[in-house]
Amino acid sequence: MPLLSQLTTPAGRHATLGLTLGILLIWPLVAQAERIFVSNEKDNTVSVIDGETLEVVETISVGRRPRAMAFSSDGSELFVAVGDDEAIDMIDLETLQVVRSQSSGDDPEVIRVDPNRPYLYVSNEDDNIVSVLDYEARTLVTEIPVGVEPEGLGISPDGRWLIATTETSNMAHIIDAEAMEAVHHRLVGARPRHAEFTHDGREAWVSSEIAGMVSILDMEETFDVKHTIRFDVPGVPRETVQAVGVVLTSDGRYAFVALGPSNRVAVIDQQTYEVLDYILVGQRVWHLALNGDESRLYTTNGVSGDVTVIEVDGLRAVKSIPVGRFPWGVIVEP
Amino acid sequence: MRIKSPTLRWLVAGSFAAGLGWSSTLPADTPAPITLGYLGMERPDDREPLSVLAPVLDDEGLQGARLGINDNNATAQFLDQEFVLHEAEVAQGDDVGEALQGLIDQGADWIVSGLPAEALLEVMAHPALGDRVVFNAGTPDDALRGESCHPNLYHTTPSRRMLADALAQFLGYKQWERWALVYGNTDEDRILAETLKAAAERYGHRIVGDKMWPHDPMARRAEGGFHAIQREIPVFVQDLPEHDVLVIADETDYFGEYFPFQTWAPRPVVGTQGLVATAWHRAHESWGAVQLQRRFEKLADRWMTPRDFAAWLAVRSLGEAAARTGSVDRETVIDYMLGEEFELAGYLGLPVSYRTWNHQLRQPILVTGPRMVASVSPQEGYLHPRTPLDSLGADEGESPCRF
Numbered sequence: 261m262p263l264l265s266q267l268t269t270p271a272g273r274h275a276t277l278g279l280t281l282g283i284l285l286i287w288p289l290v291a292q293a294e295r296i297f298v299s300n301e302k303d304n305t306v307s308v309i310d311g312e313t314l315e316v317v318e319t320i321s322v323g324r325r326p327r328a329m330a331f332s333s334d335g336s337e338l339f340v341a342v343g344d345d346e347a348i349d350m351i352d353l354e355t356l357q358v359v360r361s362q363s364s365g366d367d368p369e370v371i372r373v374d375p376n377r378p379y380l381y382v383s384n385e386d387d388n389i390v391s392v393l394d395y396e397a398r399t400l401v402t403e404i405p406v407g408v409e410p411e412g413l414g415i416s417p418d419g420r421w422l423i424a425t426t427e428t429s430n431m432a433h434i435i436d437a438e439a440m441e442a443v444h445h446r447l448v449g450a451r452p453r454h455a456e457f458t459h460d461g462r463e464a465w466v467s468s469e470i471a472g473m474v475s476i477l478d479m480e481e482t483f484d485v486k487h488t489i490r491f492d493v494p495g496v497p498r499e500t501v502q503a504v505g506v507v508l509t510s511d512g513r514y515a516f517v518a519l520g521p522s523n524r525v526a527v528i529d530q531q532t533y534e535v536l537d538y539i540l541v542g543q544r545v546w547h548l549a550l551n552g553d554e555s556r557l558y559t560t561n562g563v564s565g566d567v568t569v570i571e572v573d574g575l576r577a578v579k580s581i582p583v584g585r586f587p588w589g590v591i592v593e594p
Numbered sequence: 595m596r597i598k599s600p601t602l603r604w605l606v607a608g609s610f611a612a613g614l615g616w617s618s619t620l621p622a623d624t625p626a627p628i629t630l631g632y633l634g635m636e637r638p639d640d641r642e643p644l645s646v647l648a649p650v651l652d653d654e655g656l657q658g659a660r661l662g663i664n665d666n667n668a669t670a671q672f673l674d675q676e677f678v679l680h681e682a683e684v685a686q687g688d689d690v691g692e693a694l695q696g697l698i699d700q701g702a703d704w705i706v707s708g709l710p711a712e713a714l715l716e717v718m719a720h721p722a723l724g725d726r727v728v729f730n731a732g733t734p735d736d737a738l739r740g741e742s743c744h745p746n747l748y749h750t751t752p753s754r755r756m757l758a759d760a761l762a763q764f765l766g767y768k769q770w771e772r773w774a775l776v777y778g779n780t781d782e783d784r785i786l787a788e789t790l791k792a793a794a795e796r797y798g799h800r801i802v803g804d805k806m807w808p809h810d811p812m813a814r815r816a817e818g819g820f821h822a823i824q825r826e827i828p829v830f831v832q833d834l835p836e837h838d839v840l841v842i843a844d845e846t847d848y849f850g851e852y853f854p855f856q857t858w859a860p861r862p863v864v865g866t867q868g869l870v871a872t873a874w875h876r877a878h879e880s881w882g883a884v885q886l887q888r889r890f891e892k893l894a895d896r897w898m899t900p901r902d903f904a905a906w907l908a909v910r911s912l913g914e915a916a917a918r919t920g921s922v923d924r925e926t927v928i929d930y931m932l933g934e935e936f937e938l939a940g941y942l943g944l945p946v947s948y949r950t951w952n953h954q955l956r957q958p959i960l961v962t963g964p965r966m967v968a969s970v971s972p973q974e975g976y977l978h979p980r981t982p983l984d985s986l987g988a989d990e991g992e993s994p995c996r997f
Contacts, residue, residue, distance in 0.1 A: 367885075385885050388668060408668040409885050427882060427939065429669035430917070445672035447917060451882075451939040470939040497982055499944040521943075 294551055295593045296558055297338060298567055299326040300584025306340060307583040308356065309558075311551060311592070314569060314579055320356050322349045327588045328370040330380070332395065335594055339380060339395070341368040348380065348393070353593065362398055365391045370412055370454075374437070375419045383410040383424060390424045392440060402440050406433040414455030414464055421479060423464050425452035432466050432475070434483050444483040448475040449503075454547075456506040458530065467503035467517060474503055474517055476533065489517075489528060493538050496522045505547035509554050514572070516557055518545040525559055525568075527575055537575050541568035549590040560587035627676040628922050630909060631702030632659045633693055633717065634683045634732075635709050644851040649896060655708035655731055656681060657894035658902030662909025664893065669917055677913065684713075695722045703924065704729070706908045708901060711735035718744045727928065729908030732901060736789065739952045739988065743995035748931075748953040750911065751904035752873050754786055756987035758793035760871040760959035760971035761841075761864060763985070766797045767973045770838035770862075774831065775804035776853070777843035786843040790865070797976075802835040807849050827856035834858075841865040868963070871971065874903035875962045880970075883941040907940060907955060911948075914938050943970065944983060952995040956983040 294311030308318035323342030338351040352359045366386040378396040392401040407429025414423040422435040434444040449471025464477040474489040502520030515528040527537040542561025557570040569579040666677040680700045682693040711733040734754040777787035842865035844850035850867030876897040890898040915927040937945035942958040961969045972982040
């Protein structure tokens, strides 16, 4: 149903075209549909998908090996970690051009933006540190030592806690974002890739690629793993079930977990931790993003080079959109 | 440059503990460290790679163990654990028992072996070993995983059979099913030729003909050798029946490198040269492997080899089991290593774990050219009731190993 109502929106908009024309002339972007940005790791580009037509409308050239993306707090820029250039490219969201680039330290992979300060957190896999950059002053604020191969980063909604996962140490390092120091270290499943806080900040969900599991950390008191979710996709070899991207709906209902080369997205009840369903998507599904009203879920499928669009109401894959080679990250403009 | 010594040489007298200063930050009540000993053997003088482009290495394996200790300690610092490595290398023909004893005297509770098969058997039979566990990171010998297996012997390097099966699966995927086989005149190459034949049979290939290359291993550095090679090889392979691929079995690398582009029929060269099946290769960068390659190169100032990788896997297996169990107790660690829960991330896309029936590490195998990885086996479509990884090497039912 949400899909149908979205499809009918353009017709409604035509009726009011005359009224809004003046505004459109001043700021044409207002009338644009939601935009979805996809980083193509092998093509050194970011594909821009129109949220209404579900087609690629623009391909932005960026630095080498683009992976994680994040929006600046004011929503004017898109940051892209370009690993082989050891930098963060910053894309102006009006012109869709890379307008500046900030040095980030070795091999940046995952980035997160602080909700309160103009800080950008970067995991530097080769140096066992998380770098903290000030993207306004364009300076390096500090470096936080963690375990071997930091990868996933998650930040609590209030900005108090940062979680860095280390792929070889197999740990979630819980960092006090005020003190800029790792204060708790918790073992999780093998090769942890991603950390995502629930919208109320009480839990952090950490996915482990090789173990194929999600560890749920209590972020209120103990900071321990309070629950572990395992996946068993019928008819699929256990080894190919690898947990990577995680998104959580803001109403606390669903969690979605990308299961890598098993080509499935798991649907989980956020409250009971029960796995409700597996949705077949493209090959080697890596990261996920919900759109603004959380009616759609977008997945990047690295091997098949496309994005699957899932309708959240009904939990159905409704479309694949071809993008560049090895799509890695996906993010929807707020 | 190499220091010659008639008896056993100690590479490093002291211990190699991370080198990053973490050990000093551990609290005073830290439990005893987990002490490993790396036992290697000097490379035979006449064993150098045929191509002058390949470096001559005298620290293969050892550097992988050192990196494993670094990686373990980076995690162990958060868990009040510590790993220490002692190192020993024996000269050709020297007593491995003495070297083993030396490591044990220094406190080594776990042994990582870079030894060839015969020397490793000596170690396994040596009374000083006690019930210590040995990780074989040096020899692909199938007998050590079969009739000569030992309950305290674990293998992180793939067996010959695993490598042969990995290649056979890829050739099956390509539908290159008619093989002509050329093997060397060493014992290892004769065994490898038999292993390749078994793999061919398992995966539906046909060996249409085979020949032994009678090359004298002493004459490998003749100037302008290609003049002769260019004439010699086409003639040598001319009488082999029509085939899809030419399979070379030359583990010591004394003639196989001559074959690509010199064949009579325009056919790819695979096996130990040309397209090879291997546990590790510098061209491998998927699944985060680029991070391991970079860490290794920073430490060792050279590329990581399959032997380095096997030693790294051995040390990391211990690190993983000790971290998960929170224990340094030998039995606890071994129980965990052999259990269902044990899954080590080996930068190969799938978790690696130990086969309970012969203690071989099940692992994906790279199929690679000299400069680019072509594929990774097991190939899609080769099924196995337990895990596709068990389609490589001796399976539970067929292994002659009985602990």
